[in-house]
Amino acid sequence: MFSQNPLIQQTLDYNHSASTQNINYPSVKKSAIPEIDKLVIPQPLKNVYAEHEVKQISEVNLNKKQVLKKKYFILFNINQSTSFPLIGRINSIWMVQKPGYQTSYFFHTTLFQKLEQNDFYKMREIKRTPHETFVHTSNILTGLNVQHDCHQSGCQLEATRTAIVERRKSSQKNLELNHRDEDRYIINFSSLASVSWHRKFSDLLFSSPTQLEWIDIMHDGLNEWSRVTEKQATKANKKKTTISGGQMDPSLQ
Numbered sequence: 001m002f003s004q005n006p007l008i009q010q011t012l013d014y015n016h017s018a019s020t021q022n023i024n025y026p027s028v029k030k031s032a033i034p035e036i037d038k039l040v041i042p043q044p045l046k047n048v049y050a051e052h053e054v055k056q057i058s059e060v061n062l063n064k065k066q067v068l069k070k071k072y073f074i075l076f077n078i079n080q081s082t083s084f085p086l087i088g089r090i091n092s093i094w095m096v097q098k099p100g101y102q103t104s105y106f107f108h109t110t111l112f113q114k115l116e117q118n119d120f121y122k123m124r125e126i127k128r129t130p131h132e133t134f135v136h137t138s139n140i141l142t143g144l145n146v147q148h149d150c151h152q153s154g155c156q157l158e159a160t161r162t163a164i165v166e167r168r169k170s171s172q173k174n175l176e177l178n179h180r181d182e183d184r185y186i187i188n189f190s191s192l193a194s195v196s197w198h199r200k201f202s203d204l205l206f207s208s209p210t211q212l213e214w215i216d217i218m219h220d221g222l223n224e225w226s227r228v229t230e231k232q233a234t235k236a237n238k239k240k241t242t243i244s245g246g247q248m249d250p251s252l253q
Contacts (some may be wrong), residue, residue, distance in 0.1 A: 026105050026137045028095065029067055030059035037070065039092055042108060044134060054208045060093055060105055065193070069093070073144040073185075074107065075197055076135045083235040085141055085201065087112045087126060087187075088133070107135045114138070117204060120151045124202040136181040145191035145198065154183035 033056055041054045059069040068090060069072065075085045080088060088109035096104040110132050115125040126146070155177055163172040191198045209217065 009100075023061075023064075025061055025063045027061045028057055028059070030054075030069075033058050037092070042094070042134070045094055045096065045106060049096050049098075051153050052101075054219045055097070056094045056107050057093050057105075058093050062137065064141060068107065068143055069227060073112075073146040074109065074135065075141045075144050075201055076109075076139045078133070079139065087114065087201065088092065088104070088130070088135065089146075091132070091137045094134075105137045107140070109133055110136050114201075118149065118186055121186050122147075122204075123189045124204060125149065125189060126185050128183045130170070142194040142197045144201070145188035145193060146185045147188055148179045148183045149181060149186050150179065152184065153179065155181075168240065205249075 037058075039056060041056075045054050059067055062068050066078065070090055070092060072090050073087060075087055077085055088111050091108045091110055094106045094108065096106065107186075111129045112126040113129050115127055117123065118125040147191045158178050159173040159175055161174045161176040163170045163174045165172070187198060187202050189198060189204060190200045202244060
């Protein structure tokens, strides 16, 4: 009844056309650029697209699930015939337009070198290079889940983030993780997005647990869960005892 009755849909403030609209990808997610990030148009784009409008933008929808913006990592090919993908970090995003032509998006990207497996994280390590390039969206394979190497870099939790109270900045400072190295990163092999690309690029060999090992793992997890639950219950009971012990009989006052 609901799906076939526009009047009922309107009564409930439901717009069927808005929920079923077709979106072509890639597309602009956010145009506005923070003042601190605004750049002049790169000369290579000026030279090639002299008769086009070239505009810096903030975020792009690569597809239905992935958004790309500054400092995000991408896996890409220099051209579509390349069989060895490269990895890079986005520095800026540029939209190229001309009436009658399809809009193009270029990502100014710093290239990273693939290193060995990291001994601590047991995942693939990458390192920044001095090389840069412009990557068209048609050559981007996927966005990548990349993490700082906080173990080797000694990243610290510091009280440097301004606390927001009632939507206003306060003098209070909250803890935030400050990264100390912008050169070395770790590919998150366990990423739940673009799983196949993360594993293919990482190129690491892992043996699957046997059935007995899975059973041991589940028992260990259950024991840990029980330990934490019991600890929380004990703490809650102590709190109740303290509260009840602090109450005074009104007749004794």
